[in-house]
Amino acid sequence: ETGVTQTPRHLVMGMTNKKSLKCEQHLGHNAMYWYKQSAKKPLELMFVYNFKEQTENNSVPSRFSPECPNSSHLFLHLHTLQPEDSALYLCASSQGTGLQETQYFGPGTRLLVL
Amino acid sequence: AQKITQTQPGMFVQEKEAVTLDCTYDTSDQSYGLFWYKQPSSGEMIFLIYQGSYDEQNATEGRYSLNFQKARKSANLVISASQLGDSAMYFCAMREGLIQGAQKLVFGQGTRLTINP
Numbered sequence: 001e002t003g004v005t006q007t008p009r010h011l012v013m014g015m016t017n018k019k020s021l022k023c024e025q026h027l028g029h030n031a032m033y034w035y036k037q038s039a040k041k042p043l044e045l046m047f048v049y050n051f052k053e054q055t056e057n058n059s060v061p062s063r064f065s066p067e068c069p070n071s072s073h074l075f076l077h078l079h080t081l082q083p084e085d086s087a088l089y090l091c092a093s094s095q096g097t098g099l100q101e102t103q104y105f106g107p108g109t110r111l112l113v114l
Numbered sequence: 115a116q117k118i119t120q121t122q123p124g125m126f127v128q129e130k131e132a133v134t135l136d137c138t139y140d141t142s143d144q145s146y147g148l149f150w151y152k153q154p155s156s157g158e159m160i161f162l163i164y165q166g167s168y169d170e171q172n173a174t175e176g177r178y179s180l181n182f183q184k185a186r187k188s189a190n191l192v193i194s195a196s197q198l199g200d201s202a203m204y205f206c207a208m209r210e211g212l213i214q215g216a217q218k219l220v221f222g223q224g225t226r227l228t229i230n231p
Contacts, residue, residue, distance in 0.1 A: 042118075043159075043205070043221040056218070088157055100147065100166060103219060105159035 002026050004106035006091050012112045013081065021076040021109045023091030030096055032074040033103065034066060037088040049074060081113045117141065118206050118222035126228045127196050134181070135191040135225050137206030143167075147209040148189040149219065150180065154202045162204075165189055193227075201229045 004025045013019050025032060034046040048056035049068040063085075065077040074091055088110050092103040119138045127133045139148065150162040165173045165180045173180040181190040193200055206222045 040223075042223050043219075045218065048218070090157075090159060092159070100164055102149065102161050102164060104161060105151075108157040110157065 004091060004093055004104055006089075006106035006109050008109060009107060010110045010112075012114065013078070014114050015081060015083070017081075018077070018079040020078065021089055021091075021111075023074040023076075023106055025072055025074075025091075025093040025104075025106075027093055027095070027104060029093035029104075030071055031094045032068060032071070033092040033094075034074065034076050035090040035092065035105075037090060037108070039087075043090070047076075078111075081111075083113050086111055086113045117210075117220040118208055120206055120222035120225050122225045123223075124226045124228070126230060129198060129229050129231050130195055132192060132194045133196050133200075133227065135193075135204050135206075135227065137189045137191065137222060139187050139189060139206070139208045141187075141208060141210050143210045148180070148182070149207040149209065150178070150189075150191045151205045151207060151221075152200075152202045153205060153224070159205070163191065196229050198229050198231060201227060203227075 007022045031050045033048050036044045036046055045058050046060045047066045052068050052071060063080050067075040088108045090108045091106040094101045094103045117140050121136050146167045148165045152160045152162055163173050163175045163178045163180050165182045172182050177194045179192045181192055203224045203226050205224045207219045209219050
């Protein structure tokens with residue numbers, strides 16, 4: 001596979017469930033990101049990992065727990081979510097620090113919390 | 115204050131016509147980058163074009179071009195000869211600053227473009 005992949009593509013969960021979103025990048029990049037896209041709101045950056053180290057936690061509630069075991073994989077562990085957490089969760093990666101570096105996105109996971 | 119402003123929530127254009135999607139930005143950085151992404155209904159954000167703040171020429175990528183007016187802080191996307199497949203949400207984004215080697219992108223609210231046959 002090429003590019004950035006995300007699984008699952010769709011997820012329905014109850015507020016008491018625990019689930020995980022997975023992201024994998026096949027681009028040899030060093031940085032990976034989680035974004036949340038809610039209806040009628042701009043993309044919100046949640047977490048940033050660079051060389052497996054978390055460098056940004058954008059005031060995200062603790063019910064979202066990221067994990068980056070290596071530069072190619074990124075997880076978002078979910079537990080005791082709220083209905084307002086229903087959104088499209090997008091993963092992205094970028095190579096490095098140059099001005100022209102582009103973030104490449106995966107197809108996203110559409111999450112519905114009941 | 116909003117960093118990226120896209121004033122057109124929706125646009126309707128006839129197939130084969132050119133279309134301009136507006137984007138204005140706000141930054142005090144001298145060095146920054148501007149990006150446009152396309153998001154079809156499938157959800158994936160597709161990178162279209164990039165413009166650096168020091169680039170003297172407007173960026174072009176196939177049918178996409180970026181009308182960069184630095185003094186006005188605008189970075190409008192121009193799509194020439196629009197096609198039905200261009201129907202999607204379009205997001206303008208700005209990169210400013212670095213987070214220990216990783217970028218931080220700020221996105222606008224997007225413009226929904228519909229191409230009519």
